[in-house]
Amino acid sequence: MKVKTKKVLVGALVMIFTGLIISTIFFFKNVLYGKEVETSNARDYGSFECFNNMSALAVFPAADASYMSQDYYYQLKDEINSPKCQIYLKRQYTAEQYKNEIERIEKWELSYLDQTHRFYKDNSQYISTAYVAVENYNNCYEYALAFENINTIIYVYLKNIDIDELYMEKMFLPAYLQNNTTNSEWKNTYAFLIGSKYVVCMDLAE
Secondary structure, three states, X not given: OOHHHHHHHHHHHHHHHHHHHHHHHHHHHHHHHOOEEEEOOHHHOOOOOOOOOOOOOOOOOOOOOOOOEEEEEEEEEOOOOOOEEEEEEEEEOOHXXXXXXXXXXXXXXXXXXXXXXXXXXXXXXXXXXXXXXXXXXXXXXXXXXXXXXXOEEEEXXXXXXXXXXXXXXXXXXXXXXXXXXXXXXXXXXXXXXXXXXXXXXXXXXX
C-alpha cells in the first residue's frame, strides 16, 4: 500500500473515530441532562417546551389575556434526576385589567371528592400579597405576587433552582429563602388528602 493511500486511510479512520466520540458525548448528554430551553421572548409565553406537566401553572394567566406590558423568562434544564425550571412573568395591567385578574386568581378553585382547594393567600412571607399554589413541595414553588399600587402582578414558578441561578430579584422569594433558611411546612393546592396520604391531582386543574 502506498504511503499516500495509508495517510488517507488513517485520516478517514481518525475522522470516523472522532465522529463516534462526539456522537457518544451528545448521546449521553441528552440522556443524562436532557434538553435545555431558554427564552425571554414575550411571544413564547404559554408554550412551555419540555415542561412535561411538572405543574398545572394555574396561578399563571392565559397567554391571550389582556395586559399593558410584560417581562418574561423561561428556562428549563431537563436533567434526568432533578429537572431545573424557572418561569418568571411580570405583567402590568390597567386598573380594570388588574381587578379582573385578581378576581380570577381569588375565584380559582380545585375540587376532588369533598375537598375544595384555593390558592393560599400569604401576607407574611412575601414582599407583597402572594397567592400561592405550591410552596416548599419537592423543591417546587408556584405563586403570584400582587402589587396593587402599580397594577402589576409577578408570576413565579421554580423547580430545583438555586438562588444564584435566579433570573428575578431575590426579594421576590419567600422570606425564608431570601435568608437562606428552611421551612418545614409545605403548601400544594393540587394535593388532596386521600386516606392517610396526600396525592397530587394537578391533572384536574385547568
